[in-house]
Amino acid sequence: MSKHTxxxxxxxxxxxxxHSVALNAILADVLSxxxxxxxxxxxxxxxGNMGSLxxxxxxxxxxxxxxxxxxxxxxxxxxxxxxxxxxASEELVDVVEIAQDKCKNGQYLLSFDPLDGSSNVNVNISVxxxxxxxxxxxxxxxxxxxxxxxxxxxCAGYALYxxxxxxxxxxxxxxNGFTLDxxxxxxxxxxxxxxxxxxxxxxxxxxxxxRFWREPVQRYIDECLQGEEGDRKKDFNMRWVASMVAEVHxxxxxxxxxxxxxxxxxxxxxxxxxxxxxxxxFIVEQAGGASTTGTQRILEVQPTGIHQxxxxxxxxxxxxxxIVAYHQTKPKRK
Ligand code: P6P
Numbered sequence: 001m002s003k004h005t006x007x008x009x010x011x012x013x014x015x016x017x018x019h020s021v022a023l024n025a026i027l028a029d030v031l032s033x034x035x036x037x038x039x040x041x042x043x044x045x046x047x048g049n050m051g052s053l054x055x056x057x058x059x060x061x062x063x064x065x066x067x068x069x070x071x072x073x074x075x076x077x078x079x080x081x082x083x084x085x086x087x088a089s090e091e092l093v094d095v096v097e098i099a100q101d102k103c104k105n106g107q108y109l110l111s112f113d114p115l116d117g118s119s120n121v122n123v124n125i126s127v128x129x130x131x132x133x134x135x136x137x138x139x140x141x142x143x144x145x146x147x148x149x150x151x152x153x154x155c156a157g158y159a160l161y162x163x164x165x166x167x168x169x170x171x172x173x174x175x176n177g178f179t180l181d182x183x184x185x186x187x188x189x190x191x192x193x194x195x196x197x198x199x200x201x202x203x204x205x206x207x208x209x210x211r212f213w214r215e216p217v218q219r220y221i222d223e224c225l226q227g228e229e230g231d232r233k234k235d236f237n238m239r240w241v242a243s244m245v246a247e248v249h250x251x252x253x254x255x256x257x258x259x260x261x262x263x264x265x266x267x268x269x270x271x272x273x274x275x276x277x278x279x280x281x282f283i284v285e286q287a288g289g290a291s292t293t294g295t296q297r298i299l300e301v302q303p304t305g306i307h308q309x310x311x312x313x314x315x316x317x318x319x320x321x322x323i324v325a326y327h328q329t330k331p332k333r334k
Contacts, residue, residue: 004188007031007167007178015171019135019154022106023171025081026133027155030110031187033077034129034159034167037070037114038180041121041161050122066121067091070114070129083108086141088306090114090275095143095306107136108154109146111275111306116158117243126162128245132279146274146306150299156279158245168194168249170286175252196289197255200316202237204247205259216294216326217261217313244271248280248314252287257315257323261294269311273303277312290320294327 008028015023040047053065071091078084079098082105087096090113112131120127133155136145157169165180167187177191203224210218227235239256241247247258260271271277281291281298291298291314301310313323 004179004181004190006184007187007189010176010178010189014173014176016173019171022081022083022108023133023155025105026078026083026108026110027169029078029080029084030131030157031167032080033074034165035180035185036073036077037129037159038161038165040066040069040073041115041127044121044124064115064118064121067115067118074112074114074129078110079103081105084110085136085139086110086145087112088146088274090116090272090307095141095146097140100140103139107139107141109134109136109141111146111279113272113275116245116276117241120241120243125241126160126243126246128161128243128249129159130156130245130275130279131158132156132275132282143306147303149302150273150278150281153278153282153299156282158248158279158283160245160249162246162249166191166249168252168283170283172282172286175283175287177252191253194252194287196251196284196287196316198288198316198318200255200257200319201234202239202254202256203259203319204239204241204250204256205261206240206242206263207238209261209263212263213261214294214327215331216323216329217259219326219331220323244276244280248284251284251289251315255316257313257319259313259323261311261313266309268309270309271312273298273301273308273310274306277301277310280312281314284314288317289315290317291315292320292324294323 079102085103085107086109088111117127155171160166168177175194178187179190181188223230223232224236277298284291293311
């Protein structure tokens with residue numbers, strides 16, 4: 001018998017308030033989906049799922065076979081509880097309306113990225129699933145019902161398919177992490193009450209986009225690179241996994257700051273608000289960190305579309321506060 005609490009028992013105690021019954025049921029489906037996705041990914045090349053399809057998703061990105069497979073797994077699994085009335089997926093242009101007979105118990109909305117960082121699968125680097133749960137005002141939700149700011153989320157989390165499979169979530173009262181036990185096929189509590197370190201010397205950013213960044217971001221990174229000889233008077237380390245879930249998880253465990261500001265394709269950055277930036281910002285803030293577009297708290301951005309992109313800078317609060325301050329001051333002369 002494991003000394004660790006299993007997630008179902010933990011959530012029964014942990015989830016309080018008006019949404020607790022619904023969340024326990026919805027999360028049981030999400031967990032079931034993530035276990036199935038972990039199996040699909042673990043097969044690797046043996047399952048013949050590693051290739052790309054002829055199709056593109058709404059982002060114009062070439063879809064991997066696993067993008068579609070994991071999307072289908074998530075949609076099918078998350079209709080079981082009867083509480084989800086609508087879904088929005090990175091892989092689908094429009095929201096998925098759930099038949100009335102499949103959502104008799106309630107009207108919650110589920111936004112998700114079924115396989116974040118999927119281009120890493122072929123090279124065996126960590127990938128993840130990200131999800132966000134909102135409440136709908138309407139029994140038959142439409143696109144407009146999804147367009148709620150991140151502060152309205154009632155639950156958010158991710159699965160990380162890494163050296164171990166983990167599940168991390170918040171329902172607004174702290175962040176807790178669970179590890180999938182292969183013997184019992186249960187997620188067990190291994191990282192209670194996760195908190196981001198107050199100080200850090202590690203940043204994560206794709207340096208190849210340096211020339212596209214606004215001056216405050218270039219200034220922040222320049223100072224990190226100048227190390228002890230520069231204004232920061234300490235050396236920094238850099239990481240870039242090209243999988244947001246892995247970056248955010250590392251920051252929860254050992255601190256740091258993750259940045260995806262503007263890039264060559266978009267002055268508003270690459271990451272999507274509804275199913276990447278908002279759920280991860282909810283988690284980061286609940287763990288004592290901060291999350292900004294540079295000029296606005298991400299959780300307060302009013303969405304205009306389910307695939308809207310935002311610049312993202314999140315992690316250690318003191319570093320994010322510094323980045324925000326640089327966006328508020330006149331550019332330093334170089
Ligand atoms: P780049 C994965 O495609 C993703 O959406 C995030 O998970 C990740 O942080 C970022 O894009 C990587 O982007 O431009 O470095 O490939």
